[in-house]
Amino acid sequence: xxxxxxxxxxxxxxxxxxxxxxxxxxxxxxxxxxxxxxxxxxxxxxxxxxxxxxxxxxxxxxxxxxxxxxxxxxxxxxxxxxxxxxxxxxxxxxxxxxxxxxxxxxxxxxxxxxxxxxxxxxxxxxxxxxxxxxxxxxxxxxxxxxxxxxxxxxxxxxxxxxxxxxxxxxxxxxxxxxxxxxxxxxxxxxxxxxxxxxxxxxxxxxxxxxxxxxxxxxxxxxxxxxxxxxxxxxxxxxxxxxxxxxxxxxxxxxxxxxxxxxxxxxxxxxxxxxxxxxxxxxxxxxxxxxxxxxxxxxxxxxxxxxxxxxxxxxxxxxxxxxxxxxxxxxxxxxxxxxxxxxxxxxxxxxxxxxxxxxxxxxxxxxxxxxxxxxxxxxxxxxxxxxxxxxxxxxxxxxxxx
Numbered sequence: 001x002x003x004x005x006x007x008x009x010x011x012x013x014x015x016x017x018x019x020x021x022x023x024x025x026x027x028x029x030x031x032x033x034x035x036x037x038x039x040x041x042x043x044x045x046x047x048x049x050x051x052x053x054x055x056x057x058x059x060x061x062x063x064x065x066x067x068x069x070x071x072x073x074x075x076x077x078x079x080x081x082x083x084x085x086x087x088x089x090x091x092x093x094x095x096x097x098x099x100x101x102x103x104x105x106x107x108x109x110x111x112x113x114x115x116x117x118x119x120x121x122x123x124x125x126x127x128x129x130x131x132x133x134x135x136x137x138x139x140x141x142x143x144x145x146x147x148x149x150x151x152x153x154x155x156x157x158x159x160x161x162x163x164x165x166x167x168x169x170x171x172x173x174x175x176x177x178x179x180x181x182x183x184x185x186x187x188x189x190x191x192x193x194x195x196x197x198x199x200x201x202x203x204x205x206x207x208x209x210x211x212x213x214x215x216x217x218x219x220x221x222x223x224x225x226x227x228x229x230x231x232x233x234x235x236x237x238x239x240x241x242x243x244x245x246x247x248x249x250x251x252x253x254x255x256x257x258x259x260x261x262x263x264x265x266x267x268x269x270x271x272x273x274x275x276x277x278x279x280x281x282x283x284x285x286x287x288x289x290x291x292x293x294x295x296x297x298x299x300x301x302x303x304x305x306x307x308x309x310x311x312x313x314x315x316x317x318x319x320x321x322x323x324x325x326x327x328x329x330x331x332x333x334x335x336x337x338x339x340x341x342x343x344x345x346x347x348x349x350x351x352x353x354x355x356x357x358x359x360x361x362x363x364x365x366x367x368x369x370x371x372x373x374x375x376x377x378x379x380x381x382x383x384x385x386x387x388x389x390x391x392x393x394x395x396x397x398x399x400x401x
Contacts, residue, residue, distance in 0.1 A: 024318075037225075040256050049307040054068065066314070081111050100122075102172035103173070106129065118325050121142075145179075145251075152251055157189065212241070220247070237265045267364045270360070271361075272357055274356075276358065277372065278373065283304075308342045316328045342355040356382055359379040
């Protein structure tokens with residue numbers, strides 16, 4: 001008979017799902033922002049998502065025992081890389097999941113390659129993870145800056161937003177998101193009038209919003225995320241940007257952000273996500289289970305990505321009866337992805353997971369039926385159209401075709 005054991009101590013969560021015939025022990029690390037601007041979209045919720053994956057996989061294969069540890073990388077590349085090294089060298093971690101903040105993700109990807117382990121990223125956006133800095137040991141699961149730019153940037157230009165000014169978080173993610181969106185805007189006949197690099201994290205956007213107002217652009221693109229996006233949207237509302245005729249494009253936006261801002265402020269924002277709790281029966285069922293572990297909160301796409309990526313990883317360990325990174329990665333790339341949160345997809349040779357993306361608009365308060373009922377779906381973007389073609393990504397591991 002299976003036994004579930006949960007131990008929470010000193011910031012470390014241990015989940016063991018096993019039977020008396022357990023043969024394979026897998027140790028995974030959830031590495032993310034536990035206390036800063038990205039904690040609501042990752043944090044302890046990503047640990048809860050991993051916990052659910054371990055529980056669900058126990059019903060598929062009781063011979064796999066899963067242990068989960070977690071840590072706060074504080075959005076600092078050196079801290080994240082140091083934790084990854086310790087986990088791999090001393091603590092016996094087999095795979096690391098989540099890791100928002102692109103600069104941290106790139107550092108963890110490099111350490112993972114050096115140590116020959118596995119890294120399945122859910123939280124970071126930079127396309128470099130499957131582009132110029134791709135790795136045979138890294139999978140990029142949930143979204144990236146190209147997919148966000150392609151969805152939101154393209155739609156805003158179609159709606160008449162053909163001149164842009166960017167407020168850009170000054171690190172790898174923000175710069176990548178601005179560059180990808182600017183390319184989409186230009187390709188669709190629009191023009192970028194300027195940009196301001198904003199220190200990360202930031203609480204006061206006033207001087208940067210004044211620059212955006214003075215630019216006269218039709219769209220102010222927010223190339224940031226989490227608490228930075230919330231602060232920027234709030235202050236833009238206070239400055240009267242939208243009343244003055246400018247539109248805000250939140251280039252990485254979550255249902256959590258809409259709820260935190262309130263629909264009166266967030267209404268009408270167009271955005272792209274890989275997941276929404278209310279998409280279908282599968283996402284709703286998972287989200288209700290997640291909410292019980294997360295103080296009633298619905299999962300973000302980053303947290304959903306931890307679940308999806310971990311399920312695919314555990315399937316590979318089970319199918320190959322191995323934890324050898326080369327063997328496991330080959331299986332994950334050779335076999336389709338399939339889970340209730342992202343549907344059917346695949347992992348490309350460059351490590352990019354391909355699945356559908358969705359274009360949403362934040363509801364008006366009068367349209368919402370509950371605190372988490374925040375989006376109207378505008379369109380489904382098929383996976384083969386959502387992400388950058390592999391032969392354009394610049395990954396040195398794959399040949400151009």
